[in-house]
Amino acid sequence: MKILIVEDSATIRAGMINMISKLGHEPIIAHSGEEALQMIGLTDFDMVIMDVDMPGLDGFETTHLMREALNYRWLPIVFATGNEGDEKVLEGIRAGGDDYLTKPISPTLLEAKLIAMQRLVVIHNELGELNEKLSYLSTKDELTGLYNRRMFSQKAEEVVQLSKRFNKPVSVMMMDVDHFKLYNDFYGHVEGDQCLKMVGNCISKIFNRKTDLFARYGGEEFIVLLSDSNRYQALEVAEKLLNELETQGMPHAKSTTAAHVTVSIGIASLNQNEEVKLGELIERADKNLYVAKTSGRNRAIAERDSSQKTILIASADKQRREELTVHLQIFANIITAESLSERLDINENLQPDWVIYDKSCATLTQSSQEDGAGYELYVEDTAGELVESLALSKTCNLVKLTEAFKRLFS
Numbered sequence: 001m002k003i004l005i006v007e008d009s010a011t012i013r014a015g016m017i018n019m020i021s022k023l024g025h026e027p028i029i030a031h032s033g034e035e036a037l038q039m040i041g042l043t044d045f046d047m048v049i050m051d052v053d054m055p056g057l058d059g060f061e062t063t064h065l066m067r068e069a070l071n072y073r074w075l076p077i078v079f080a081t082g083n084e085g086d087e088k089v090l091e092g093i094r095a096g097g098d099d100y101l102t103k104p105i106s107p108t109l110l111e112a113k114l115i116a117m118q119r120l121v122v123i124h125n126e127l128g129e130l131n132e133k134l135s136y137l138s139t140k141d142e143l144t145g146l147y148n149r150r151m152f153s154q155k156a157e158e159v160v161q162l163s164k165r166f167n168k169p170v171s172v173m174m175m176d177v178d179h180f181k182l183y184n185d186f187y188g189h190v191e192g193d194q195c196l197k198m199v200g201n202c203i204s205k206i207f208n209r210k211t212d213l214f215a216r217y218g219g220e221e222f223i224v225l226l227s228d229s230n231r232y233q234a235l236e237v238a239e240k241l242l243n244e245l246e247t248q249g250m251p252h253a254k255s256t257t258a259a260h261v262t263v264s265i266g267i268a269s270l271n272q273n274e275e276v277k278l279g280e281l282i283e284r285a286d287k288n289l290y291v292a293k294t295s296g297r298n299r300a301i302a303e304r305d306s307s308q309k310t311i312l313i314a315s316a317d318k319q320r321r322e323e324l325t326v327h328l329q330i331f332a333n334i335i336t337a338e339s340l341s342e343r344l345d346i347n348e349n350l351q352p353d354w355v356i357y358d359k360s361c362a363t364l365t366q367s368s369q370e371d372g373a374g375y376e377l378y379v380e381d382t383a384g385e386l387v388e389s390l391a392l393s394k395t396c397n398l399v400k401l402t403e404a405f406k407r408l409f410s
């Protein structure tokens, strides 16, 4: 151990240096309490033997100040006292000392105290390392090495507050691995974990600004907070992540979305001068994640333009959904559903202004027809009232539908 001897008497100092060196330790010298305090942070030592009676700061005052200066770092301080009685010993321990030696110091007793103190130092250091590890583990997700949800929430709250104060935009992204249950079922849980790691790595790679904050939010869900980024900037970087996952090309044989592992992303942005709490922003991002999931997955959806109406297109026919989407997206925000149950689910959660559906997504009470020559489309409003019923030819003459929507929008 490196042992700091704080002692004003040259004779006692010389004796202690001699004894400590013989016991295999390294003595370091301070001639006064003031000098000892100045050495903190500049000179490394593991233990202190402190004289009590010194001119200037005495041993008790020095110990008190030393403990303050060392802050959370603990090291043993042993007083070297004259034979001044038990009261003095108690005063020393109260001042922050751990033990005492009586002058003249016996070499055997000194050796015993050094062994005991060294033992304490070892235990203390081990505890310190364990604490460090624990505090690391309490902030990180073990599997991906990203922050965990708790740490994210703590840090994100600060970022959102700062963004509000400096009137900067900030965006939250919620993302979720597509068809991950199927992935786990097909490849197994261990491979599932590898898949989550890969997604975590892509996130770390793409969101590489110092101010980007990201975490595993739970299960197969990840979250990102982008400082100083509006919905357009967030969408741009989200696209980069989707491309990166495509480049990685981790196979997902059971996905009906793509041949590789994909994610869906929902984005919500705090715009300048907007008074929104982090929790609300996350909720909004989550809603958009739901939209991303229900409108085809492997995509990023930012907050819809609230000045635009929303249309839900429900059909089991992929080509029909796509045709209608292309045709109607100039009028409105588009969401799609592939089945009746999905249609009803979205209806309840997102309440679109209109729902366009065909036979495959009609409720039992509605009669509908579909033959080789064409099909019937129905349009319902938010209240579930049928507002249009259109027979369209199979070759998809959508002019009728466009006209119908022009009427509805006017």
Ligand SMILES: Nc1nc2c(ncn2[C@@H]2O[C@H](COP(=O)(O)OP(=O)(O)OP(=O)(O)O)[C@@H](O)[C@H]2O)c(=O)[nH]1
Residues within 6 Å of the ligand: 143, 176, 177, 178, 179, 180, 181, 182, 184, 188, 189, 190, 191, 192, 193, 196, 218, 219, 220, 293, 297
């Ligand atoms: N391997 C692994 N699987 C996990 C972990 N956490 C959650 N999961 C699994 O992730 C799956 C999530 O499934 P769902 O919520 O049904 O969603 P999904 O299959 O991804 O479907 P969509 O989100 O609709 O595309 C469940 O099967 C969970 O058991 C994990 O740490 N490791």
